[in-house]
Amino acid sequence: NAGVTQTPKFQVLKTGQSMTLQCAQDMNHNSMYWYRQDPGMGLRLIYYSASEGTTDKGEVPNGYNVSRLNKREFSLRLESAAPSQTSVYFCASILLGDNEQFFGPGTRLTVL
Amino acid sequence: GQQLNQSPQSMFIQEGEDVSMNCTSSSIFNTWLWYKQDPGEGPVLLIALYKAGELTSNGRLTAQFGITRKDSFLNISASIPSDVGIYFCAGHNAGGTSYGKLTFGQGTILTVHP
Numbered sequence: 001n002a003g004v005t006q007t008p009k010f011q012v013l014k015t016g017q018s019m020t021l022q023c024a025q026d027m028n029h030n031s032m033y034w035y036r037q038d039p040g041m042g043l044r045l046i047y048y049s050a051s052e053g054t055t056d057k058g059e060v061p062n063g064y065n066v067s068r069l070n071k072r073e074f075s076l077r078l079e080s081a082a083p084s085q086t087s088v089y090f091c092a093s094i095l096l097g098d099n100e101q102f103f104g105p106g107t108r109l110t111v112l
Numbered sequence: 113g114q115q116l117n118q119s120p121q122s123m124f125i126q127e128g129e130d131v132s133m134n135c136t137s138s139s140i141f142n143t144w145l146w147y148k149q150d151p152g153e154g155p156v157l158l159i160a161l162y163k164a165g166e167l168t169s170n171g172r173l174t175a176q177f178g179i180t181r182k183d184s185f186l187n188i189s190a191s192i193p194s195d196v197g198i199y200f201c202a203g204h205n206a207g208g209t210s211y212g213k214l215t216f217g218q219g220t221i222l223t224v225h226p
Contacts, residue, residue: 031212042218050211094212099143104155
């Protein structure tokens with residue numbers, strides 16, 4: 001089991017560029033999440049997918065879109081990157097009814 | 113959105129010292145979780161607490177679920193250099209429309225000097 005995997009690990013973008021962050025889990029989990037981590041702010045939820053075919057906004061969704069491609073994969077898209085989106089992005093998943101979210105290793109994104 | 117207040121924000125300690133950190137919330141949770149994030153990695157679960165008043169240990173780590181269900185504490189005894197990292201508390205209300213969502217504290221950055 002690879003757990004939760006994320007690609008890429010690092011990315012540098014120019015303002016206005018677009019990109020998609022990929023996340024996949026092989027634990028047959030129902031729900032998946034995208035967070036951003038900024039110094040002193042903890043982990044803030046961007047979007048989540050309670051189950052395959054559904055997505056919902058979290059605390060900080062502006063400037064992002066998501067796609068739950070299938071049960072395994074949940075991608076995060078930045079259509080027009082801004083410097084304020086410089087952050088570390090984490091994907092996580094959970095089996096509904098369980099309490100532990102499992103996290104990926106993160107994607108470190110810099111927007112110049 | 114809902115936030116947990118975690119303190120202290122950072123700690124600088126000597127190897128061998130004990131560490132305490134806590135988390136408070138304005139609303140109740142039926143589960144409290146403590147995660148650790150090593151530098152350059154994603155958070156990993158350390159301890160999960162399921163009942164008010166519960167005290168749970170995992171090696172040198174001890175965590176408590178507050179009686180009011182609005183707070184939780186984590187203690188680390190006899191710290192070692194590999195304890196370095198960011199510790200996050202998280203609250204969870206399983207079931208209903210929570211869809212597994214966790215509410216995280218801001219994190220405590222722990223530095224251990226050899």
